[in-house]
Amino acid sequence: MSHWLIAGASRGIGLELARQLALRGERVSASVRSENGRAALQEALEPLGDRGQILIFDTRDDAQIREAAAEVSEPIDALVANAGAYGPQRQSALDMDFDGVLDLVNVNTLGPLRVAQAFLPLIKQAERPRIAMISSVLGSMALEGTFNVGYRISKAGLNKIVQCLADDLKPEGIPVISMHPGWVRTDMGGPNAPVSAEDSAAGIIGVIERLTLADTRRFVDYKGAEIDW
Numbered sequence: 001m002s003h004w005l006i007a008g009a010s011r012g013i014g015l016e017l018a019r020q021l022a023l024r025g026e027r028v029s030a031s032v033r034s035e036n037g038r039a040a041l042q043e044a045l046e047p048l049g050d051r052g053q054i055l056i057f058d059t060r061d062d063a064q065i066r067e068a069a070a071e072v073s074e075p076i077d078a079l080v081a082n083a084g085a086y087g088p089q090r091q092s093a094l095d096m097d098f099d100g101v102l103d104l105v106n107v108n109t110l111g112p113l114r115v116a117q118a119f120l121p122l123i124k125q126a127e128r129p130r131i132a133m134i135s136s137v138l139g140s141m142a143l144e145g146t147f148n149v150g151y152r153i154s155k156a157g158l159n160k161i162v163q164c165l166a167d168d169l170k171p172e173g174i175p176v177i178s179m180h181p182g183w184v185r186t187d188m189g190g191p192n193a194p195v196s197a198e199d200s201a202a203g204i205i206g207v208i209e210r211l212t213l214a215d216t217r218r219f220v221d222y223k224g225a226e227i228d229w
């Protein structure tokens with residue numbers, strides 16, 4: 001049994017990750033950002049009894065994240081920094097809601113790092129610790145197209161953070177990777193996305209379970225296939 005921390009588990013891929021891990025009997029700590037988001041997660045964690053823990057934090061709020069980290073006492077084997085948003089309507093290079101995109105960068109780029117930093121002491125206590133940041137292929141510098149520049153830069157920035165964190169934590173034996181979950185049928189991905197949340201979550205769990213230090217600093221999809229940075 002491993003202890004997983006899922007950040008952003010009120011719905012979508014994060015909720016499905018929590019549900020599948022709970023069904024397997026893993027220990028799961030998972031976060032929502034308000035009491036309103038609690039109900040579905042509570043149901044997903046039901047099979048775990050007191051081995052499931054719900055934390056409340058917004059990934060833009062460092063103090064709230066640190067308070068939540070103080071509530072966790074067991075070493076964390078795997079962190080999945082999943083919480084993310086798509087951002088404002090106007091986010092092209094020709095017409096941008098700058099304040100909206102700044103907020104998006106706060107959530108998508110800095111949020112996962114805030115979570116990783118706050119929980120790092122618990123991650124370091126694990127025997128085989130791992131960190132996966134949920135990014136997007138849209139953050140790849142190699143990908144063409146100009147739609148949703150704000151989202152792209154937020155995930156490109158997250159990818160750079162993953163590279164730096166991976167280098168910083170390699171001496172400590174902690175692999176850090178960036179993951180694209182697929183184009184997934186969630187509120188964010190929409191109803192036409194080809195991948196179900198179930199398949200995406202199962203793939204993500206498999207990739208993280210197989211992760212060793214040899215894989216650190218990689219950018220992979222939910223099937224483990226390499227993506228060009």
Ligand code: NDP
Pocket residue numbers: 007008009010011012013014032033034037057058059060082083084085107134135136137180181182183184185186187188189190193
């Ligand atoms: P959803 O929109 O379905 O869910 C997003 C989750 O993130 C919710 O739990 C939401 O909480 C949480 N969240 C958003 N902002 C914050 C915040 N500031 N603080 C804490 N939690 C927050 O998205 P998906 O499940 O589809 O996406 C999960 C991850 O996968 C994201 O990082 C996304 O960018 C990435 N991704 C998704 C793709 C897709 O096709 N779906 C494709 C590529 C990447 P709340 O309910 O409170 O809003």
